[in-house]
Amino acid sequence: MIPAYLLLFVPFVGIIYFALAGHQPQVGRINTWFNAVALVMSLWLAINVLNSGAILSGSQYFIVDSFNVYLIVLTAFVGLTTSIFSASYMAHEKDLGKLTDKRLRLYYSMYQGFMLTMYLVLTTNNMGIMWVAMEGATLATVMLVSLYRTPESIEAAWKYFILCGVGIAQALFGTILLYYAAIQSGDAETALLWSVLFENAAQLDPEILEIAFVFMLVGYGTKIGLVPLHNWLPDAHSEGPTPMSAVLSGLLLNDALYAVVRNKMLVDGATQSHIAGYLMMGFGLLSFLVAALFLHRQKDIKRLFSYSSIEHMGLMTFAFGIGTPFATFAALLHMTVHSLTKSAIFVTVGHAAQIAGTQSIDRIRGLINTQPKVGWGLLIGTLAIAGFPPFGVFVSEFLVLLATMHSYPWLTPLLLLGIGLACAGLFRNVQPMVYGARPEGQQPVQANLWPVMIHLALVLWMGLAVPGFLANWFTQATVLISGSAPL
Amino acid sequence: MEILQLDFYTQAVLSLAALIGLTSFLMLGQGRLLRLVFVFALQGLLLTLATGLAAYTLDNQHLYISAALTLALKVIFIPWLLRRHVLRMNMHRDVEALHNKTAVMLGGASLMIFSYYVLLPVISNTTTMMVNALAVSLSVVLLGMLLMISHRQAIAHVVGFMSIENGLFFAAIVSTRGMPMVVELGIAFDVLVAAVLFGIFFMHISKSIDTLDVDMLNRLNEVDR
Numbered sequence: 001m002i003p004a005y006l007l008l009f010v011p012f013v014g015i016i017y018f019a020l021a022g023h024q025p026q027v028g029r030i031n032t033w034f035n036a037v038a039l040v041m042s043l044w045l046a047i048n049v050l051n052s053g054a055i056l057s058g059s060q061y062f063i064v065d066s067f068n069v070y071l072i073v074l075t076a077f078v079g080l081t082t083s084i085f086s087a088s089y090m091a092h093e094k095d096l097g098k099l100t101d102k103r104l105r106l107y108y109s110m111y112q113g114f115m116l117t118m119y120l121v122l123t124t125n126n127m128g129i130m131w132v133a134m135e136g137a138t139l140a141t142v143m144l145v146s147l148y149r150t151p152e153s154i155e156a157a158w159k160y161f162i163l164c165g166v167g168i169a170q171a172l173f174g175t176i177l178l179y180y181a182a183i184q185s186g187d188a189e190t191a192l193l194w195s196v197l198f199e200n201a202a203q204l205d206p207e208i209l210e211i212a213f214v215f216m217l218v219g220y221g222t223k224i225g226l227v228p229l230h231n232w233l234p235d236a237h238s239e240g241p242t243p244m245s246a247v248l249s250g251l252l253l254n255d256a257l258y259a260v261v262r263n264k265m266l267v268d269g270a271t272q273s274h275i276a277g278y279l280m281m282g283f284g285l286l287s288f289l290v291a292a293l294f295l296h297r298q299k300d301i302k303r304l305f306s307y308s309s310i311e312h313m314g315l316m317t318f319a320f321g322i323g324t325p326f327a328t329f330a331a332l333l334h335m336t337v338h339s340l341t342k343s344a345i346f347v348t349v350g351h352a353a354q355i356a357g358t359q360s361i362d363r364i365r366g367l368i369n370t371q372p373k374v375g376w377g378l379l380i381g382t383l384a385i386a387g388f389p390p391f392g393v394f395v396s397e398f399l400v401l402l403a404t405m406h407s408y409p410w411l412t413p414l415l416l417l418g419i420g421l422a423c424a425g426l427f428r429n430v431q432p433m434v435y436g437a438r439p440e441g442q443q444p445v446q447a448n449l450w451p452v453m454i455h456l457a458l459v460l461w462m463g464l465a466v467p468g469f470l471a472n473w474f475t476q477a478t479v480l481i482s483g484s485a486p487l
Numbered sequence: 488m489e490i491l492q493l494d495f496y497t498q499a500v501l502s503l504a505a506l507i508g509l510t511s512f513l514m515l516g517q518g519r520l521l522r523l524v525f526v527f528a529l530q531g532l533l534l535t536l537a538t539g540l541a542a543y544t545l546d547n548q549h550l551y552i553s554a555a556l557t558l559a560l561k562v563i564f565i566p567w568l569l570r571r572h573v574l575r576m577n578m579h580r581d582v583e584a585l586h587n588k589t590a591v592m593l594g595g596a597s598l599m600i601f602s603y604y605v606l607l608p609v610i611s612n613t614t615t616m617m618v619n620a621l622a623v624s625l626s627v628v629l630l631g632m633l634l635m636i637s638h639r640q641a642i643a644h645v646v647g648f649m650s651i652e653n654g655l656f657f658a659a660i661v662s663t664r665g666m667p668m669v670v671e672l673g674i675a676f677d678v679l680v681a682a683v684l685f686g687i688f689f690m691h692i693s694k695s696i697d698t699l700d701v702d703m704l705n706r707l708n709e710v711d712r
Contacts, residue, residue: 128670135677139684146688151695155704158688162644165681166632169651172674173628176655180621180662192667207608235707 001057003045004064007072007119010038014112022105028087031108035080038115042076045069050469056125060193063125066476071258072122074336078250078343079115081451085347086111086243088448092354093241103147107241113140114247121255128192130259131168131175134223137252138164145240156235163232164222171219171259177212178266181205194262201269209270216263217279223256225310226317227287237306238359242350245302249309250343254335257313261320265481268323280321285414287314292418295425300359301349304429305342308385311422312338315415319400320481322407329478329486330399333466337392337459341384344455348377351447352433361429369438371445377452382430384459386423392462496544497616500661503537504623507657508599511630511650515595518583520642524569527646530653531561538660549668550660556675557656565649565682569642572689576699583640591637595630602626620661627654641692641699645685652678 014034021027046069049055054065064072090107093099099107117140120133138161146157175192181204182191190196197204218229225233237245260280267276291311298304312334319331351374356364368375384391397419405412461467466474478486493501510530517523535558542550573579585591602625609618631651635644656674659666666674689699696703 126667126670128666129673132670132673132677135681139677139680142684143687146691149691149695152706154688154691154695155707158641158692158701158704159707161681161684161688162635162648165648166635166651169628169648169655172655173625173658176659176663176666179659179666183663188664189667192670211605211608239707 001055001062001064003041003048004055004057004062004123007038007041007045007076008116008123010034010041011112011116011119015109015116018108018112019105022108023101027104027108028083028090031111032080032083032087034112035076035083035115038119039073039076039080042073046073050473056195060190060195061125061129062123063195064123065480066473067261067480068122068258070332070336070470070473070477071254072119074339075115075118075122075251075255078339079118079247081454082243082246082250082343082347083111084448085246085350085451086241088446089243089350089354090241092445098148106143107147110140110144111243111247114144114252116140118251118255121259125194126192127175127178127194127197127263130262131172134171134220134256134259135165135168137255138168138223141236141240141244141248141252144244145236147241147244148239150239153239156232156239160232160236163229167222167229168219170215170222174212174215174219174263177208177215178263181208181212181270194266197266198269201266202272204266204270206271206273209267210275213263213267213276214279217260217276217283220256220259220263221283221317224253224260224313224317225287226283226314227290227310230287230291230310233310234303234306237309238300238302242302242346242353245306246343246346246350249306249346250339253309253313254339257316257320257335260317261481264320274323277321277323280317281408282321284314284316284318284321285411287311288318288418289314289414289421292421292425295422296428298429299361301353301361301364301429301433302346302359304361304426305345305349308422308426309338309342311418312342312385315397315400315418319403322403323482324403324407325478325482325484325486326406327400327403328482329474330396330403332474332477333392333462334396334400337396337462338385340455341381341391341393341459344452344459345378345381345385347452348374348381348449351445351449352378354445355442356439361433363439364433366436366438366442367434369436370442371447373449374447375434377449377456378430379434380456381452382426384456386426387419390460390463391456392459392466395463395466493616496540497614499540500537501616501619503533503540504620504657504661507533507537507627507653508623511627511634511654512592512595514646514650515591515630515634515637516585516588518585519579520573520581520583520640521570521579523643523646524566524573527569527650528562528566530650531557531566534653534657534660535562537657538665541660541664545664547664549671550665552668553660553665553671556671560675560678560682561649561653564679568682568686569645572686573642576689576693578640578642578699583638583643585637587637591633595633598629598633599623599626602629617662621658624654624658624661627651627657630654639700639702641689641701644701645682648685649678649682
C-alpha cells in the first residue's frame with residue numbers, strides 16, 4: 001500500500017511547490033519530474049498487484065485491484081508525457097506574452113491538483129470520497145479553462161463549472177440513495193466502502209439501487225460527456241490550454257466512466273437484472289451517433305477532436321453496457337488505446353495551432369510542408385483514432401463490433417454507420433490541413449514530439465499484438481467486472 | 488397515520504421539510520437579487536435547525552459538527568459573499584424581469600409531484616417520513632435547476648447551485664443521519680472552494696462582458712454565423 005500513499009503524496013507536494021515557485025524558468029522540467037516520480041510509484045503499485053492480487057489498505061480507505069491499477073498506470077503515463085509537451089508549449093505561450101507569472105503558478109499548481117484528484121478517484125474505496133474527488137477535478141481544472149482570460153474562455157469555463165457542478169450533484173444524490181440502501185442492513189461506518197458493498201450487493205434493495213443508478217449515470221455521465229449532457233466538453237477543450245485538453249480527454253473522461261462502471265457492478269449485484277446495462281447502452285449509442293454527425297460541422301480543430309472524444313466515450317459506455325465478458329474486455333482495451341491516441345493527437349494539434357497561429361480549421365493548411373513531423377503526427381494520429389488497422393483502436397472497435405453481433409446483432413448496422421460517419425467527418429477536415437502548399441507566414445515552432453511518437457508506437461504495438469501481461473490484466477479486470485473470462 | 492400520533496422529532500422534521508420546500512418556491516419567483524440571497528440564507532438556517540434537531544434527538548456528535556459547518560457556510564459565509572458581490576456591482580436596485588412566472592411556478596409544482604412519483608418504489612420498505620423527506624429534498628434539487636434555467640443573472644445561478652447542495656444535504660441528514668464524517672468534510676471543502684471560485688468568476692465575467700447577465704455569454708456556438 002505504500003506506493004499508493006506515495007502516489008497521492010507526490011502531486012500534493014507538487015501543488016504546494018508550484019503554487020510558490022511555478023513561475024521560474026525551469027518549472028516545466030520540474031513538473032515533468034514530479035510526474036515521472038508518480039509514474040514510478042504507479043508501476044511499483046502495479047507490480048505489487050500483479051504479484052499478490054488486489055490490495056485493500058489497513059483502514060479500508062483505499063483499494064487497488066486489477067480494474068483500477070492499469071488505469072492508475074495509464075493516468076500516470078499520460079500525465080507524464082503530457083507534462084513533457086506542456087513544458088515547451090507553455091514556454092512558447094509565455095514568449096508570446098499570453099501568460100503572466102501568476103497564471104503560470106496557477107497552471108502548474110492545478111496540473112498537479114488535477115493529477116491528485118484523478119489518483120484519488122481511482123484509488124479510493126469510499127464511494128463518497130470518489131464523488132468528492134470527481135468534483136475536485138472540476139474545481140481544479142475550471143480555472144485552467146479560463147487561463148487566457150478571453151471572453152470565449154471565460155464563457156467556456158462558466159459553462160463547464162455550472163453544467164458539471166449541477167450534473168455531478170445528481171451523482172451525489174445517487175450516492176446518498178446508495179448509502180441509504182446500504183445502512184438498512186449494514187454498519188453505518190463501512191456502508192459506503194465499495195469492497196463491503198460489493199460483497200453484500202445481493203442484500204441491497206434493488207429498487208432503490210435502480211433509482212440511484214439513474215442519478216449516478218446522469219451525474220458522472222455529464223463528466224464522461226454523454227449526449228445530451230455534453231455541451232460543456234467541446235467548449236472547455238477548445239478554449240483551455242492544449243495540454244489541459246489532452247489530459248481532460250485522455251484521463252478525466254476515462255475516470256468518470258470508471259466511476260460509473262464501479263457503481264454498475266454494485267447495481268448488477270443487487271438487481272440481478274440488466275437494467276443498468278440497458279441505460280448505458282442507450283446513452284452510449286446516442287452519444288456515439290450524435291458526436292459522429294457533429295464531427296462534420298466543426299470549424300475549430302480542438303472542437304473537432306473533442307467531438308471525437310465524445311464519440312469514443314459513447315462507444316465505451318455502450319460496450320460496458322453490453323456487459324458480456326467479451327464486450328468488457330473490448331471496452332477496457334478501448335479505454336487504453338483511446339486515451340493514448342487522443343492525448344497524442346492533442347499534442348500535435350497544440351503544435352499545429354501554434355504553427356498557424358489559429359485554431360480555425362479553414363486557416364490551418366499545408367502542415368506537412370511546413371513542419372513534417374507535426375503534419376505526419378496529426379495524420380497518423382487521425383488514422384489511428386478513426387480505427388484504421390494496424391492500430392489498437394481498430395482492434396478494440398472490431399472487438400466491440402463482434403461482441404455486439406454476438407449479443408445484439410440488430411445494433412451492428414448502427415455502429416458501422418457511426419464508425420463510417422466519424423471517419424468521413426475526421427478526414428474531410430484533417431486532409432486539407434496536412435496536405436497542400438505552405439501558406440505564407442507559417443513558421444515551424446520548437447516542438448517536442450517524443451510523447452506523440454511513444455504514444456502512437458504503443459497504440460501500434462497494441463494493434464499488432466496486445467502484450468501478454470496487459471492481456472492478462474485486462475482478463476483479470478474483465479473477470480472482476482463481468483464475472484467470467486472473455487475467451 | 489395521523490400526524491399527531493408521530494413523535495416530536497418526526498413531526499418537526501416533516502414541518503422543516505415543508506418549509507425548506509417552500510423556500511425553494513420563494514426563490515423561484517424572486518426577481519430581486521438581495522432578497523433571493525436572503526431567502527437562500529433562510530433555507531440554510533432551516534437546514535441547520537433540521538441538522539441540530541437530528542443531532543440532539545439521535546445524540547450524535549458528528550451531526551453537531553455538520554450543523555456548525557452548515558451554519559458557517561450556508562447561512563453566513565456564502566450569503567455574505569453573494570451580498571457583497573451584489574452590492575459591489577450595484578445590482579441591488581435591479582429587478583430581473585422573469586418571463587412566464589406562472590408557467591415556471593406550475594413547472595415547479597409539477598417537479599415536486601414528479602419527485603414523489605420517482606421515489607414511490609422506496610415506500611414499500613420505509614416510513615412515511617422518509618419518503619416525504621427524500622421527495623422534498625429531490626424536489627429542492629430539481630427546483631434549484633429550474634431556478635437556474637429561469638433566471639438570467641449569474642448570481643441567481645450560484646444561488647440555484649448552492650440550493651441544490653442544500654437539497655442533497657437535507658436528504659443525507661434525514662434519510663441516513665449524515666454521511667460518514669470524512670465524506671461530509673470533503674463535500675464541505677468542495678462547496679467552500681466552489682463558492683470562492685464563483686466569486687472570482689463574477690469578477691472575470693463582469694470584466695469581460697461588463698454585466699453578469701448570462702444571456703450575454705453567447706460567443707461559443709455550434710451554429711455557423
